[in-house]
Amino acid sequence: MRYMMTFRGTDEYEAGAMPSEESITAMTSLMAEMAEAGVLIGGDGLHPSSKAIRLEIHEGKHSVVDGPFTETKELIAGYCLIQVASKEEAIAWAERCLDADMGNSRGVDLRQIFEAEDFGDAYTPEAQARTQAATAKLSK
Structure with missing residues (x-):
């Protein structure tokens, strides 16, 4: 099973504060351990919302909004994708x-990531073929 971890940003993060050298060392060491264990799929820290772009659609029309997004209480500061055997x-x-x-x-x-079988009959053989083709291009 695959999971996505999302790290919720603090006010300091939103203000542009960078993590300490000690924290960077601890996190990169753990990420290396996760990669060695075959658990890590990917992960990175994200810039604050002041550098973000939000796309929305209202009544069929797209809008692009530049950050910061002060109306949002919890913004994502980083993420990590893992593949594990259990929720525990x-x-x-x-x-x-x-x-x-x-x-x-x-x-x-x-949050657990959907797998193909989670979608049931809605995930048609044609859709599965498109996904497989796209995934094959990613691994090149």
């Missing part, structure tokens, strides 16, 4: 990531 294993890795983050975020949200 995902929680264990997320707890370790939260510890390594050393207070740079308000917490971590952990």
Whole structure:
């Protein structure tokens, strides 16, 4: 099963504060351990919402809004994608990531990623073929 961890940003993060050298060392060491264990799919920190772009659609028309997004209470400061055998294993890795983050975020949200079988008959053979073709291009 795959999970996405999202790290919720703090006011300091939104103001552009960078993590300490100690935190960066702890997090990069843990990410290396996760990669060695075959759990890590990917992950990175994100710039604050002041550098973000939001796309919305209203009545069929697109709008582009530049950050910051002050009306949003919890913004994502970073993410990590993992592949694990169980929910409990995902929680264990997320707890370790939260510890390594050393207070740079308000917490971590952990959400399971949909797998093909979760969609049932709506995920047609044609849609599956398109997904497989796109995925094959990613691995090149």
